[in-house]
Amino acid sequence: MIITEITVSSVEQLKNHIYHLKCYSPALATSFKAGQFLNLKVNDTTFPLLRRPFSISDVNGDEIYLLFNVHGEGTRMLTHKVKGDLLDVLAPLGCGFNTDGDFDTAVLIGGGLGVAPFPLLTKQLQGKRYLHSLVAEVKPTLLLTD
Numbered sequence: 001m002i003i004t005e006i007t008v009s010s011v012e013q014l015k016n017h018i019y020h021l022k023c024y025s026p027a028l029a030t031s032f033k034a035g036q037f038l039n040l041k042v043n044d045t046t047f048p049l050l051r052r053p054f055s056i057s058d059v060n061g062d063e064i065y066l067l068f069n070v071h072g073e074g075t076r077m078l079t080h081k082v083k084g085d086l087l088d089v090l091a092p093l094g095c096g097f098n099t100d101g102d103f104d105t106a107v108l109i110g111g112g113l114g115v116a117p118f119p120l121l122t123k124q125l126q127g128k129r130y131l132h133s134l135v136a137e138v139k140p141t142l143l144l145t146d
């Protein structure tokens, strides 16, 4: 686990209050296991005081991706980040999913932003079958279906 700075590449609004944050971080891009998360400081000041936790949604080259839902001030501040902004993070955290155990098929079930880790998880389930058509929330925020 390290404390480091990651650089914002882009923040894209996917739908309503759901955003996709891409950050450049060669150091972290190789170290995440699907299901792990980071604790992110959304601002340079003391407000909000506490870091906000977010799952790693995916990794692509030197970039890590987060999917987030806007609930309060912290996530609202994240929507205003622009390319080149630095974010202070504590990562990687959590145990992550067991992707190389003695099983053939994984069933992935998620609701709302619980689906955030699925893109990286499906990559890391190499050689395994997986089913992930069981994703639901209220219609306006439906993100991933099979």
Ligand SMILES: Cc1cc2nc3c(=O)[nH]c(=O)nc-3n(C[C@H](O)[C@H](O)[C@H](O)COP(=O)(O)OP(=O)(O)OC[C@H]3O[C@@H](n4cnc5c(N)ncnc54)[C@H](O)[C@@H]3O)c2cc1C
Pocket: 037, 048, 052, 053, 054, 055, 056, 066, 067, 068, 069, 070, 071, 072, 073, 074, 075, 076, 113, 116
């Ligand atoms: C391990 C972990 C991983 C997470 N991964 C993700 C992720 O990948 N994507 C993501 O969008 N979120 C994720 N979350 C939730 C995310 O951390 C919070 O939504 C975020 O911290 C809210 O911060 P805020 O400053 O915007 O809201 P706050 O100011 O903290 O809260 C504002 C109001 O919204 C309510 N609220 C806050 N978060 C939620 C929530 N998740 N659901 C319902 N009500 C809420 C609070 O009770 C409060 O009333 C994760 C949480 C944990 C513990």
